[in-house]
Each structure stands twice: as structure tokens, then as C-alpha cells.
Amino acid sequence: MKGGKLIIFSAPSGSGKTTIVRHLLAQPELNLAFSVSATSRPRRGKEKNKEHYYFMSVSEFKNHIKNDDFLEWEEVYRDNFYGTLKSEVERLWAEGKNVIFDIDVVGGLRIKKKFPDQTLAVFVKPPSVDELKIRLKKRSTESEDKINMRVAKASVELATAPQFDKIIKNYDLDVALQEAIDLVADFVSEDKE
Numbered sequence: 001m002k003g004g005k006l007i008i009f010s011a012p013s014g015s016g017k018t019t020i021v022r023h024l025l026a027q028p029e030l031n032l033a034f035s036v037s038a039t040s041r042p043r044r045g046k047e048k049n050k051e052h053y054y055f056m057s058v059s060e061f062k063n064h065i066k067n068d069d070f071l072e073w074e075e076v077y078r079d080n081f082y083g084t085l086k087s088e089v090e091r092l093w094a095e096g097k098n099v100i101f102d103i104d105v106v107g108g109l110r111i112k113k114k115f116p117d118q119t120l121a122v123f124v125k126p127p128s129v130d131e132l133k134i135r136l137k138k139r140s141t142e143s144e145d146k147i148n149m150r151v152a153k154a155s156v157e158l159a160t161a162p163q164f165d166k167i168i169k170n171y172d173l174d175v176a177l178q179e180a181i182d183l184v185a186d187f188v189s190e191d192k193e
């Protein structure tokens, strides 16, 4: 597999990375397309199949693992598998797009390792773990238990930030959005070696 550029945004859940990724996708000059991940977790709220995720059962997901269909995959929470299908990235590269990912830190770093020169890996840092908890509660799409699980994972994820190419501190959303645009614009305009 080889093709265009890969832009990874990883962060603890609730850090605002999804908002940042959506904003980047709305900038036509960046020529980005979103890599839709596969997942075995249940659909939340207004999420649509093939738009937010390729939703599938645990056994379907495991079949894809067996067939070596994933660029990377992760059991992010128990029985909640997430992964990037090779076919998804190939499809977007074939359209001449730069591919942007909203994925977990382990998956993000795996892709960076596979395609070191083509990849910009950005870590989005929340102001604090407490603030993260407040944001997740406000989103109110999940139970207290699930929120606590995500918060516990966040502390571990924060420790991986130095392994990323860039860190964006999401203390003020407008500042973070502009910083993200500038970083990605620089990266996609670099000459391909």
C-alpha cells in the first residue's frame, strides 16, 4: 500500500478531536477525506452506518481480522473493536485525497509507524482530566460507568502525547481549530518525496 498523505488526530475521548477533524474536513483547500473506521460497538444517537462507522457484529469484525483486512485494529473497550480497513484508505487514495483519521492513540501510532514519511500524527490535549469528565457528562450519550471507563483510559493516553509529531492543546476551541488548519495545511503542501 502506498499513496497520498495520512493525517491522524488522536486524543482521549471528549478532548474535542472530533470537532477539530470535522472543521478540517470543511476546508476544501486541504483536500481531506475522512477514513470511516469499522467498529463492533453499538450505534449511538444519530450515527449513521458507513458515514460515522462501518457498524458490524463482533464476529464480522473478527472475520476481517482473520482475513488481514485491517491496517490496524484495537479492542479499545471490552468487546468494542475498532479498526481501519485497508480498503477504506485505498479507496480514498484512489480519489486523490489526503486521508484524515479520528482514532485511538495506539492505532494512530501504529499507522505512523507503518507510513512514517506520509503521516502527520497530532495529539489533541484536553485542559485536564477533570474537564474531560465534565465534557463527557455534558455529551450525556453514555452511562456513568462508561464515562468512568473513558476517563480512566484518558490518563494512560495522555502519557503517549510525546510520541506524536505535534500536540494541540484544546484549551480554547477557536485557537485549537486554527492551529489544526495551519499544521495540516503545512503538511499537505510539503512536496512528496
Ligand code: 5GP
Pocket (backbone or CB within 6 Å): 011, 012, 013, 037, 038, 041, 072, 073, 074, 076, 082, 083, 084, 102, 103, 104, 105, 106, 107, 108
Ligand atoms: P467512540 O466510541 O467514542 O466513537 O470511539 C472510541 C475510541 O475509539 C476513540 O478514541 C476513537 O478515536 C477510537 N477509534 C475510532 N476508530 C478507530 C480505529 O479505526 N482504530 C482505532 N485504533 N481506534 C479507533
